Amino acid sequence: MNDMTAIEYIRPGLEIAPQGVGGYDQNWYPVMMSADLGAGEAKSTDFMDGRVLVYRGASGRAYVRSAYCRHLGADLGVKSKVVGEDIRCPFHAWRYDAAGQCVHIPSGDDVPAHARLFCFPTAERWGLIWAFNGEQPLYDTPHFTVADDELETRTFLHVELPQDHWVLLSNSCDFQHLHALHGMTVLTRPGMVSRPDPHHFEYPVVFEDPKYGRMEQFCRVFGTNVLTLGGQMQGQPLHTMFAAMPLPGNRTQGWTIISTRKGDGSEADEQRVQMMLGGGEAFFRSLVDDDDPIMRRAHFRNDSLSASDWALAEYFDYVRNYPRAHPSAKFIV
Numbered sequence: 001m002n003d004m005t006a007i008e009y010i011r012p013g014l015e016i017a018p019q020g021v022g023g024y025d026q027n028w029y030p031v032m033m034s035a036d037l038g039a040g041e042a043k044s045t046d047f048m049d050g051r052v053l054v055y056r057g058a059s060g061r062a063y064v065r066s067a068y069c070r071h072l073g074a075d076l077g078v079k080s081k082v083v084g085e086d087i088r089c090p091f092h093a094w095r096y097d098a099a100g101q102c103v104h105i106p107s108g109d110d111v112p113a114h115a116r117l118f119c120f121p122t123a124e125r126w127g128l129i130w131a132f133n134g135e136q137p138l139y140d141t142p143h144f145t146v147a148d149d150e151l152e153t154r155t156f157l158h159v160e161l162p163q164d165h166w167v168l169l170s171n172s173c174d175f176q177h178l179h180a181l182h183g184m185t186v187l188t189r190p191g192m193v194s195r196p197d198p199h200h201f202e203y204p205v206v207f208e209d210p211k212y213g214r215m216e217q218f219c220r221v222f223g224t225n226v227l228t229l230g231g232q233m234q235g236q237p238l239h240t241m242f243a244a245m246p247l248p249g250n251r252t253q254g255w256t257i258i259s260t261r262k263g264d265g266s267e268a269d270e271q272r273v274q275m276m277l278g279g280g281e282a283f284f285r286s287l288v289d290d291d292d293p294i295m296r297r298a299h300f301r302n303d304s305l306s307a308s309d310w311a312l313a314e315y316f317d318y319v320r321n322y323p324r325a326h327p328s329a330k331f332i333v
């Protein structure tokens with residue numbers, strides 16, 4: 001699906017097409033923090049090469065839709081009104097229902113046949129509102145190996161960088177950089193990577209960090225934009241997720257979610273929870289601080305890998321074969 005002519009034109013040595021060429025990877029993308037959207041609120045935000053409306057109906061349910069009204073193109077994130085589960089445009093008050101269909105024009109005119117918004121499959125999990133790039137989700141929303149209600153979670157906006165999301169995720173299986181830049185020793189060996197289906201890429205990984213000690217983790221990539229690491233840090237359970245969304249201009253915004261086993265109600269265990277969330281956040285912020293200036297300025301290319309890049313090579317092959325589409329293109333741009 002990738003258009004090699006376009007890649008060569010964009011950058012020599014980049015052997016995977018930039019997002020937007022042949023569509024966008026068909027992923028579950030986080031688009032907004034849950035805490036930023038109250039019941040009855042409507043906001044719009046940049047997403048892929050356009051803009052989407054995110055609103056919460058009176059029921060509390062969140063919806064991700066194309067942002068621009070199908071009448072004269074008003075941005076529905078500006079001065080619109082949520083009416084029950086519907087959204088009413090501020091410009092001429094056309095009203096769209098929860099299925100994105102225009103159901104009412106106050107002047108009494110017939111509703112034009114194509115007057116509907118694009119409906120992204122929407123989910124809410126880990127303090128984030130997610131949209132799937134497609135008509136139907138191709139896999140479940142990203143999750144940990146432990147049940148959601150067993151975990152105490154902290155979610156924060158972490159980075160914005162001028163690279164595609166799959167480039168940022170390549171960091172996790174870039175074992176040369178984990179050693180050279182972050183000072184960690186990686187004990188994962190060839191043959192340990194698996195692809196259970198076209199939407200997941202996973203491997204066990206053991207790090208030895210000079211400050212945080214030995215960490216035995218299971219790494220699972222969902223789509224090409226979410227990385228989960230589950231395991232132990234200093235003998236305690238720690239589960240981490242990095243989740244990224246594509247922005248116009250091949251920029252990426254990413255959130256980090258840190259979680260550990262819920263406290264048992266005792267003061268001592270509450271201290272453990274806070275220590276794990278605080279320690280996990282400090283650790284992942286320190287990694288991104290190391291990476292940020294390099295990823296910000298890199299002209300990323302991947303045509304000169306060496307033997308130690310075996311896991312990276314498998315990851316790039318996974319990304320290269322990942323499905324792309326852009327069914328909302330006519331609505332969000």
Ligand code: FES
Nearest residue numbers: 069071072089092
């Ligand atoms: S632009 Fe939305 S109703 Fe006219």
Ligand SMILES: [Fe+2]
Nearest residue numbers: 171177287291
């Ligand atoms: Fe890194």
